[in-house]
Amino acid sequence: MAGLLCGTKRRKQVNSLHEEGKHAINTPMLPSGTDLHPEDTLLEENAERTMLDPTSREDPKFKDLQRVLIDWINNELEEERIIVKDLEEDLYDGQVLQKLFEKLSGQKLNVAEVTQSEIGQKQKLQTVLEAMNELLQHHGSPREWHVDSIHSKNLVAITSLLVSLAVHFRAAIRLPEHVSVQVVVVKKREGILQTSHVRKELTTTTELMMGRFERDAFDTLLDHAPDKLNIVKKSLITFVNKHLNKLNLEVTELESQFADGVYLVLLMGLLEGYFVPLYNFYLTPENFEQKVHNVSFAFELMQDGGLKKPKARPEDVVNLNLKSTLRVLYNLFTSYKNMD
Incomplete structure (x- = not known):
């Protein structure tokens, strides 16, 4: 009996050593600090899995992007009384994505309202993603998301999908520009796990993302001559204050003080x-809606005065987009600079 117990114990030790050795062989290149789920190491031959590098998870710009997207979703789904706090934990089962798609597109999806089982959740996700992809197919960019990546709470996949939706529906939000993350790609080749790091771009510039590819002097100014930007801003501040001072108003910061549209409306009346x-x-x-109303109304007054329709969107001005605000004010400056 003792011999049998010893033999059993010995086999357990051997098996344990075997598993440790297998793990050591299979994960020779994994970076330290990378959290692996069991399914990450149980890959089929030639299969691969991606995960967010821990350093990127803490990147301030990436966190800011998540915050903007969460605020956007909560604003869109306010009437549904849905509150999203965490993109990974709240979007993986397809419920919030379904409601968001229906609100944005005006379409009603034929899916179960509540699904608890994994199979039911994935079936709902499949239907929701198919509907989304049909809308987004015209964007031409490779998709970073699919049913398994969303359901496994892949933050990069979830964020990529939301950015694409925001861009497609021209969401009234200001996406942080040039946000990218580092992704760890794990592949299985000849029984061995191999890893590599890939940089994933999540956002570009506001103009490129929102489909406005026409560049102008302000793009050149900000990209190639930022030192001259202050000169332009001072000239515009002098111009607007020349007129706003008549109402005992004064501007010191272009980007923020025109964001609610009030000064724009008053300035048009004065001009x-x-x-x-x-x-x-x-x-x-x-x-936000009242500010957009004000800026939109100011744009109407500009067109009534014979000016061309501003290239900027009212939402861009409200969201403190400096180039958009500069374009609007410069348009006024060129038309009214000789007025007393």
Whole structure:
């Protein structure tokens, strides 16, 4: 009996050593600090799996992108009383993605309302992603997401999908520019796991993402002559204050002080020589929609005055996009610079 127990113990030790050796052979190139789930090491031959590098997870720009996307989703689904706090934990089962797609597209998907089982969740995800991909196919960029990656809470896949949706539906948000993350790619070749690092670009510039490829002097100015930017801003500040001072108003910061649209509306009234009734705009706007209303109204006044429709979107100005604000003000400057 003792011999049998010893033999059993010995076999367990051998098996344990065998597993340790197998793990050591299979993971010779894994970077330290990389969290692997069991399924990451149980790959089929020639299969691969990707995961976010821990250093990128803590990147401030990546965190900012997640925050913007979470705020956007919560704003869109406010009437559904859905509150997203974490993209990985709240979007993997397809429920929030379904509601978001239906709100943005106006389409109703034929899926089960609540699914608890993994099979049910994946079936819902499949339907939701197929509908999304049909809309997004015209963008031409390779998709970083699929049912398994979303359901396994792959943050890069989830974020990539949300960015594509925001761009497609021209969401009234300001996506942080030039956000990229480092991804660890694990592949199985001849029974051995091999890893590599790949840089994934999640966002580019606002103009490129929103489909406005036409470059102008302000693109050149910011890209190649940022030192001259302050000169332009000072000239524009002098111009707007020349007129706003008549109402005892003064601008010191272009990017923020025109974001609610109030000064834009008042400035147009001064430039065109009329009083703008206060019921036409919000003198003290309290939310994003009221600010967008003000800027949109100012754009209408500009067109009524014979100016071309601004290239910028009202949402861009409200979201403190400096180039958009500069374009709008420069348009006014060139048209009214000789006015007293």
